[in-house]
Amino acid sequence: MNTRLTQIAAAGALAASIASTPVHASAGVRVCTMPGSPSTALDQAVARAVLRTAGISATFVAHGIDDGNDDDGISARELMKSLGRNCDVIAGFPRSAQADASDSHLSFSEGYLRSGYVAVTLRDARPVAPVDGKETIAATWSSPSQLIAVQQKNARFDLENSSALTVDAVAKRRAQRAIVWYPAVVAYQRAHPQLHFDVAPVRSEYADWSLVFASGPNTDGLQTRINRALSRMSADGRLASLTRSWTLPDSVLHAAATPVRARNPLIMNAAWTNAPALPVNGTQRGTQQGGGFIKVSASGGGAAPSFNDAQVAHGKDLYAGACAKCHGVELDGITGPALSGPAFAPASNSHLTIGGIYQYMSTNMPADRPGKLSDDEYADVMAFLLYTNGYESGGAKLTAADAAASTTPLNAGPRH
Incomplete structure (x- = not known):
């Protein structure tokens, strides 16, 4: 699952504005898979068997989803087209x-593979020396993998x-551990059968995912037939046979059965997202030598950008309407993480x-309609978040450009 897959835009935003023609299953359907997915072969095999069982003819479209021909992921607009x-x-x-798109117009089938994010280490390898006493953890840029990695204690990030490449970071000993989408581990080990990995669960509500069939509006009849076929294949063992080598280890499945309340400080859509090149502590994502990876540290500096009282007041109103239902009226977190306090803005070393x-x-926010606010409105919400976390307001207005360019670590402001 490369960058183009792990950065899929939120299903809710995608579905809210899809305008597709009603699908009549008897006429056959065109089937796409996600570009770059390590499970593409599995997805096609399952789709072929399910649709055949449902009595639906199918055509598989090799390049049906436009990936934009870049490394910044698949945008909602590209998927909508x-x-x-x-x-x-x-x-x-x-x-x-965390990404059930319950308010969307998409139709979803039952899941045919329960999968998710796991911690991976190289079996029987000599220990990788820690750097500055910290474990190096590899994660995939702008994906749930990164969300989970940031939660780990005493860690550096690759x-x-x-x-x-995230699995490869462990195989090539650039990292001691990786947090990665499990099908990527299966695909990597198939390509490198001489290597063996140990897989362990990670404790995060962003870890547990399923693969499903998704379709646009007016396709409930199609999804009903797909679900019936999935039930038949589950009962007669065919589904288990198709997915066996892709199934999570029992130890991971057992751990995933226990819900976890995430306390991740990152603001990131719970679905796979399409984030642009993102400065992380002053480092711009790029295509650097050695696999295009960057190191995250708290080396950024400089003063926080200025904002004024009017922005704080307007940002508070915008937050109440667009953010509070997930992040809490008091910014203490509900289904989304807390946006105040040490979990979000620690005293130091953010x-x-x-x-x-x-x-x-x-x-990526709000999750049900990413990008719905204007640049000025997002800047006002940012001013409110800064003020709530201890930063002093000033005379100058915070602009979107200044907010995006700031390399200042988000530590608790001086009022705290």
Whole structure:
């Protein structure tokens, strides 16, 4: 699952504005898979078997989803253009309790593979020396993998541009551990059978995902037939046979059965997102030598950007209408993480910058309709977040450009 897959835009935003033609299953359907997914072969095999069982003819579209031909992921707009114009159903669409798109117009099948994010180490390897006493953890840029990695204690981060490179960071001993999408581990080990990995669960509500069939509006009849076929295949063992080698180890499945309340400070959509090149503590993502990875540290500096009282007041109103239902009226977190206090803005040594937080927020929030606010409105919300976390207001107005460019670590402000 490379960058193009791990940065899929929120399903809710995608579905809210899809205008596709109603699908009549008897006429056959066009099937797409997610670009770059390590489970593409599985997704196609499952789709072929399910649709055959459902009595639906299918055409598989090799390049039905436009990935934009860049490394910044698949945007909601690109998916909207593809679903309906090129595809009737997407096999291998990722879904989780954190991204259920309950308010969307998309239709979803039952899951055919429960998967998710795991911690991976290289078996029987000599220990990798810690750097400054900290474990180096590899994660995939702008994905749930990064969300989970930031929660780890006493760690440095090796952020990779794809999930394959994230596994490779452990295999090549650039990192002691990786947090990565499990199908990427399966695909990597198939390509490198001489290597063996140990897989362990991670405790995060962002870890547990399922692969489903997704389709646009007016496709409930199609999804009903797909679900019936999935039930038949589950009962007769065919589904288990198809997915066996991709199934999470029992130890991980057992751990995933226990819900976890995430306390991640990153503002990031719970679905796979399409974030642009994002400064993390002053480092711009790029295609650097050695696999295009960067190191995260708290080396950014400089004063926080200025904002004024009027922005704080307006930002508070915007927050109440667009953010509080997930992050809490008091910013203490509900389904989304807390946006105040030490979990969000620690006293020192933050791994997040003001610019990084702003860019995540303005690209991916609110989760049910990313990007719905204007640049000025996002800047006002950022002013409110800064004020709430101890920063003093001033005379100058915070602009979107200044917020995005700030390399200042988001530590608790001087009022605290």
